Amino acid sequence: MPPKLLLVEDDPLLASTLTETLSIDHQQVDCIGDGGAAETRLSREHGYDLILLDLNLPTRSGLDVLATLRAHDHVTPVLILTARAAIEDRVKGLDLGADDYLAKPFALDELEARVRALLRRRQSSQDDPLTLGSLRLDRQRQLFTLDEVSLSLPPREHRLLACLIRYAGEPVDKARLLDEAFAGESVGDNAIEVYVHRLRRRLADSDVRLRTVRGIGYLLESA
Amino acid sequence: MPPKLLLVEDDPLLASTLTETLSIDHQQVDCIGDGGAAETRLSREHGYDLILLDLNLPTRSGLDVLATLRAHDHVTPVLILTARAAIEDRVKGLDLGADDYLAKPFALDELEARVRALLRRRQSSQDDPLTLGSLRLDRQRQLFTLDEVSLSLPPREHRLLACLIRYAGEPVDKARLLDEAFAGESVGDNAIEVYVHRLRRRLADSDVRLRTVRGIGYLLESA
DNA sequence: ACGAAACTGTAAGGTTGGCGTCAGCTCAAG
DNA sequence: CTTGAGCTGACGCCAACCTTACAGTTTCGT
Numbered sequence: 001m002p003p004k005l006l007l008v009e010d011d012p013l014l015a016s017t018l019t020e021t022l023s024i025d026h027q028q029v030d031c032i033g034d035g036g037a038a039e040t041r042l043s044r045e046h047g048y049d050l051i052l053l054d055l056n057l058p059t060r061s062g063l064d065v066l067a068t069l070r071a072h073d074h075v076t077p078v079l080i081l082t083a084r085a086a087i088e089d090r091v092k093g094l095d096l097g098a099d100d101y102l103a104k105p106f107a108l109d110e111l112e113a114r115v116r117a118l119l120r121r122r123q124s125s126q127d128d129p130l131t132l133g134s135l136r137l138d139r140q141r142q143l144f145t146l147d148e149v150s151l152s153l154p155p156r157e158h159r160l161l162a163c164l165i166r167y168a169g170e171p172v173d174k175a176r177l178l179d180e181a182f183a184g185e186s187v188g189d190n191a192i193e194v195y196v197h198r199l200r201r202r203l204a205d206s207d208v209r210l211r212t213v214r215g216i217g218y219l220l221e222s223a
Numbered sequence: 224m225p226p227k228l229l230l231v232e233d234d235p236l237l238a239s240t241l242t243e244t245l246s247i248d249h250q251q252v253d254c255i256g257d258g259g260a261a262e263t264r265l266s267r268e269h270g271y272d273l274i275l276l277d278l279n280l281p282t283r284s285g286l287d288v289l290a291t292l293r294a295h296d297h298v299t300p301v302l303i304l305t306a307r308a309a310i311e312d313r314v315k316g317l318d319l320g321a322d323d324y325l326a327k328p329f330a331l332d333e334l335e336a337r338v339r340a341l342l343r344r345r346q347s348s349q350d351d352p353l354t355l356g357s358l359r360l361d362r363q364r365q366l367f368t369l370d371e372v373s374l375s376l377p378p379r380e381h382r383l384l385a386c387l388i389r390y391a392g393e394p395v396d397k398a399r400l401l402d403e404a405f406a407g408e409s410v411g412d413n414a415i416e417v418y419v420h421r422l423r424r425r426l427a428d429s430d431v432r433l434r435t436v437r438g439i440g441y442l443l444e445s446a
Numbered sequence: 447a448c449g450a451a452a453c454t455g456t457a458a459g460g461t462t463g464g465c466g467t468c469a470g471c472t473c474a475a476g
Numbered sequence: 477c478t479t480g481a482g483c484t485g486a487c488g489c490c491a492a493c494c495t496t497a498c499a500g501t502t503t504c505g506t
Contacts, residue, residue: 116332140340141393141394142394143393143394150392150444152436154437154438154463154464154465155437155438155439155464156464156465157464187465187466188466188467190466190467190468190482191465191466191467193481193482193483193484194465194466194467194483194484195465196482196483197483197484197485200483212481212482212483214474214475214481214482215481377452377453377454378453378454379453379454379455380453410454410455411455411456413455413456413457413493414454414455414456416492416493416494416495417454417455417456417494417495418454419493419494420494420495420496435492435493435494437462437463437464437492437493438464438491438492447506448505448506449504449505449506450503450504450505450506451502451503451504451505452501452502452503452504453500453501453502453503454499454500454501454502455498455499455500455501456497456498456499456500457496457497457498457499458495458496458497459494459495459496460493460494460495460496461492461493461494461495462491462492462493462494463490463491463492463493464489464490464491464492465488465489465490465491466487466488466489467486467487467488467489468485468486468487469484469485469486470483470484470485471482471483471484471485472481472482472483472484473480473481473482473483474479474480474481474482475478475479475480475481476477476478476479
């Protein structure tokens, strides 16, 4: 499971440079150039492992975004990027719950180092199993258990379910599933429906439901 | 009580890097660069929760240190660090009672992950014989017993089963088996399947099953 | 030293199960 | 009612796995 980053940066040139650089180490980097849009995205999408946040943004400042994020109990690590050398911004940022701070201009090497450092912390939280109702994923062993009994799945179904439980409770659209669970592998659109069908049968008499959200995708929830 | 680590490593640069890295997560890291000194320290000081052991050391090799340790009934988990070339040393190390190994050069992230994993098992009994159902491995004597009667196995089958019972209940992938049980020795992919087959016959009417996890490997479980 | 027995690994053919497409169906939205 | 998205059972392909046979090698007793 590759780490997923969200880059919030309005300068297109810098954004593309960073995206390119970070993509070398990390599978997926989404980019948004607008504070309001970032808030919207983050309210719907809880799967990011790290947020790179510019402070000087259109519509909503980075500090606003961060404040909203923490107010909603998001714990995703945040690395602040800003041109303002102003020291009070840094203090404000850290007070608001940012995890690190980098002043522009910065060396790409240093950014990478800090990103790695923040992502490394992710692993400790990754030691804990993910659970939803009586379904449970031990991420070390890559092993599902349902009602305390081990549930062995074929590789594809396993990946799909792992992806769904990661975003437990929120809808995940098909394109994203294709992207994250089966990156690159030629998986037809219909194939996912078949996996879902097979998974539903396995989860039939448990307290976990795999609901379909028409026009969007699927969502895993507990009864 | 914070975990306490002993690092036995003679390269000063690597030693300081590791000490620094590990100190972030763990309160105390002691470091010793000499095999004989490490033995002395360990004979007096039984409080370590984990030992990181380089194999290539002055005065006494890491394997000697480990052997002495186990001969004195020390049960402290040991993580071996060794150059990738010395493959047969890893097997020796694991046979002598090491708990994991890591080949140099390694990523710091990976080291941290393994250290965490080993510390997590801290309380679970490490010295007692490993048992699963009516199958039991006496690690001192390297002897299996099944339903109280001793089960003598050919060397290869023994190593395979030992590796499987060590990860009892979780799937172990073929690559890992090849690596840990038969490191280096030219063992074709199909050979494992043959061993498994032979082991299954021996375990046929017991409460231990050797299940295959398609696309992954094998898993030992009790009925 | 010699032969027998046990161990080891490869080859070959049979079996299984995951995978993905299809065709026909259901069902919700407009 | 129409339409298109999603559901579902069936089918064939293929890779992974099982099983047996056999030949080369080591171990061990005599």
